[in-house]
Amino acid sequence: MYRIISLFISSAVAVSAFGAATISGPDGKLLVSVDAGNGGVPVYNVTYDGKRFILDSPLGMVTNIGDFSRGLALSGVSEVNAVSDSYSLPNIKKSHVDYNANERWFTFAKDNVPVFAVQFRVSDNDVAFRYKVLPQGDTRSVVILDEITGFTFPDSTVSFMAPQSKPMGGFARTSPSYETPYGVDEPVGRNGWGEGYTFPCLFKNPENGWTLVSETGVDGSYCGGRLLWNGKNYTIGFPQEGEMNGLHSVTPGIPLPGFTPWRIVTVGNSLAPIVETTAPFDVVEPKYEASRDYTYGKGTWSWIIGMDGATNYDEQRRYIDFAAAMGYNSVLVDALWDTQIGYDRIEELSRYAASKGVALYLWYNSNGYWNDAPQGPRGIMDNAIARRKEMKWMHDNGIRGIKVDFFGGDKQPMMQLYEDILADANDYGLLVIFHGCTLPRGWERMYPNYAASEAVLASENLHFSQGSCDAEAFNATIHPFVRNTVGSMDFGGSALNKYYNAANEPRGSKRVTSDVFALATAVLFQSPVQHFALAPGNLTDAPSWAVDFMKEVPVLWDETRYVAGYPGQYVILARRHGDTWYIAGVNGQKQPVTTVIDLSFASPGEKVTVYADNPALQGSVKEVKLDKKQRLKVTMPCNGGVLVKVKQN
Numbered sequence: 001m002y003r004i005i006s007l008f009i010s011s012a013v014a015v016s017a018f019g020a021a022t023i024s025g026p027d028g029k030l031l032v033s034v035d036a037g038n039g040g041v042p043v044y045n046v047t048y049d050g051k052r053f054i055l056d057s058p059l060g061m062v063t064n065i066g067d068f069s070r071g072l073a074l075s076g077v078s079e080v081n082a083v084s085d086s087y088s089l090p091n092i093k094k095s096h097v098d099y100n101a102n103e104r105w106f107t108f109a110k111d112n113v114p115v116f117a118v119q120f121r122v123s124d125n126d127v128a129f130r131y132k133v134l135p136q137g138d139t140r141s142v143v144i145l146d147e148i149t150g151f152t153f154p155d156s157t158v159s160f161m162a163p164q165s166k167p168m169g170g171f172a173r174t175s176p177s178y179e180t181p182y183g184v185d186e187p188v189g190r191n192g193w194g195e196g197y198t199f200p201c202l203f204k205n206p207e208n209g210w211t212l213v214s215e216t217g218v219d220g221s222y223c224g225g226r227l228l229w230n231g232k233n234y235t236i237g238f239p240q241e242g243e244m245n246g247l248h249s250v251t252p253g254i255p256l257p258g259f260t261p262w263r264i265v266t267v268g269n270s271l272a273p274i275v276e277t278t279a280p281f282d283v284v285e286p287k288y289e290a291s292r293d294y295t296y297g298k299g300t301w302s303w304i305i306g307m308d309g310a311t312n313y314d315e316q317r318r319y320i321d322f323a324a325a326m327g328y329n330s331v332l333v334d335a336l337w338d339t340q341i342g343y344d345r346i347e348e349l350s351r352y353a354a355s356k357g358v359a360l361y362l363w364y365n366s367n368g369y370w371n372d373a374p375q376g377p378r379g380i381m382d383n384a385i386a387r388r389k390e391m392k393w394m395h396d397n398g399i400r401g402i403k404v405d406f407f408g409g410d411k412q413p414m415m416q417l418y419e420d421i422l423a424d425a426n427d428y429g430l431l432v433i434f435h436g437c438t439l440p441r442g443w444e445r446m447y448p449n450y451a452a453s454e455a456v457l458a459s460e461n462l463h464f465s466q467g468s469c470d471a472e473a474f475n476a477t478i479h480p481f482v483r484n485t486v487g488s489m490d491f492g493g494s495a496l497n498k499y500y501n502a503a504n505e506p507r508g509s510k511r512v513t514s515d516v517f518a519l520a521t522a523v524l525f526q527s528p529v530q531h532f533a534l535a536p537g538n539l540t541d542a543p544s545w546a547v548d549f550m551k552e553v554p555v556l557w558d559e560t561r562y563v564a565g566y567p568g569q570y571v572i573l574a575r576r577h578g579d580t581w582y583i584a585g586v587n588g589q590k591q592p593v594t595t596v597i598d599l600s601f602a603s604p605g606e607k608v609t610v611y612a613d614n615p616a617l618q619g620s621v622k623e624v625k626l627d628k629k630q631r632l633k634v635t636m637p638c639n640g641g642v643l644v645k646v647k648q649n
Contacts, residue, residue, distance in 0.1 A: 026123065029049045044118075064142060095558040160185070196237050299323060439486070451488065496546055497541075559576040610623075619640075
């Protein structure tokens with residue numbers, strides 16, 4: 001729970017007494033200014049260390065009970081309050097967080113009647129703000145028709161964003177599902193493919209500062225948002241009309257008084273605050289208690305290599321044996337198990353897996369009237385009665401969790417379905433992974449049994465397209481700076497097959513990245529449940545040092561640090577598990593990258609383990625003794641990587 005250090009001052013301060021009001025972070029570098037603006041259009045701006053990151057940008061909304069976007073006056077400003085919180089989460093990039101911020105409320109009135117208050121929380125690098133919409137007369141509910149909240153960037157700012165896809169397109173009319181390719185270094189002022197951009201969105205300003213924009217705290221009481229270009233700036237966009245087969249409103253409704261989700265902005269002079277931010281989790285709270293101590297960990301799945309035909313009893317039993325040999329604790333049984341294996345034999349498989357120290361995750365179609373995806377099981381997860389009956393069966397048969405696929409859309413009823421699935425699954429002790437889905441928005445903290453979401457152009461595309469294989473390294477250098485900064489990413493990668501087929505024969509898609517690259521992405525891509533794209537044959541056809549590392553690599557992290565990189569070029573991150581640091585990097589450029597890594601947390605003369613590629617992408621592992629400066633020079637070829645394992649002092 002949050003702790004407010006000073007008393008909240010509820011009485012309004014006369015506008016004439018202060019004009020524009022400000023709030024800064026605890027160290028004073030991050031400053032937010034709020035004003036009524038010209039013509040009564042509320043505005044805010046953000047500066048950091050004297051640099052302009054967000055210029056004057058609009059605040060406000062249009063509702064079915066009034067236009068609260070213009071003709072407003074700043075009628076009240078609270079005192080600045082210090083907020084602190086300390087929490088532990090095993091399933092995010094940092095296991096323990098001490099959150100400190102300053103908070104201030106800015107109340108706006110129209111015709112002398114308060115209409116909403118904006119709650120700002122500002123930490124050293126993060127700005128979070130949301131609206132508290134106030135009752136008007138006897139009105140106790142409101143539909144928000146348009147949110148005016150904007151983000152105006154300095155001229156020459158460039159962006160790193162994934163365009164929103166149009167609704168009811170793609171495979172079996174399942175889009176949008178946050179699976180589009182990122183543009184890099186694109187000038188602001190574009191609108192994606194005409195539908196804006198999915199969160200999170202990364203920007204680099206002309207003064208070499210970085211800004212990440214996203215949202216958090218979205219649950220069944222609101223809709224998911226996106227960024228739209230309006231000709232002047234980016235604003236919050238609501239879902240598209242065509243989502244969910246064109247049914248339901250794109251606008252959210254809330255009771256009054258009521259809150260909107262948090263808009264979050266992270267800024268810094270380098271990418272370190274972006275990579276290391278915990279803003280999506282800092283300002284939300286758990287919505288229910290965990291029904292059990294949930295088990296995270298590593299697992300295998302046959303579908304990424306063997307596709308639908310591999311979902312049969314014998315192959316799943318082989319993958320259970322493979323998981324046990326790797327020391328993994330789960331196997332994901334993917335689509336069509338209901339018809340190709342059957343419920344009785346799934347019970348048998350679960351018993352066999354338990355005898356090997358392995359548990360099962362089962363795939364489900366989200367179903368409903370919003371897509372045409374034929375894969376089963378269908379008609380269960382969208383129906384509360386059927387869903388809870390199924391979950392009881394899973395609980396009784398030792399199933400660890402579910403992977404629910406094919407959602408498509410961010411309308412309020414769809415967000416409610418996500419929440420309902422999570423809440424019901426918790427009642428039966430099940431972890432939940434979402435695929436073909438929206439971005440998680442603080443859900444690791446809000447829902448204790450939430451594991452991860454895809455919400456990215458993930459590993460399945462490597463099987464389907466050689467073009468995706470050719471772009472694998474390029475894309476891998478983007479995700480740690482954008483998608484994976486705000487939530488767990490179920491990518492399903494780290495393949496050691498040379499070819500994406502069960503026989504590992506020269507047909508179909510060919511992997512062009514190195515084995516060291518595969519190991520590095522196991523560290524770079526953060527998710528507390530990792531079903532890697534490994535295959536049983538890798539026990540004999542992959543280098544033993546690669547298999548041994550994949551056996552030991554953690555999936556839970558105590559600390560994450562940015563080391564070096566640039567989205568679309570290369571990335572090096574450091575993650576700590578216990579007393580061991582794993583420094584991982586990959587290169588998506590044609591030319592090699594050579595850099596020096598500071599390992600000052602190790603002792604001079606200490607030996608560290610280095611996994612590296614030669615120019616031909618042939619990997620090797622060796623022990624390297626650190627010099628007195630505790631620095632290590634590394635080189636990554638194109639499509640290659642580097643991995644350094646260091647014991648902390």
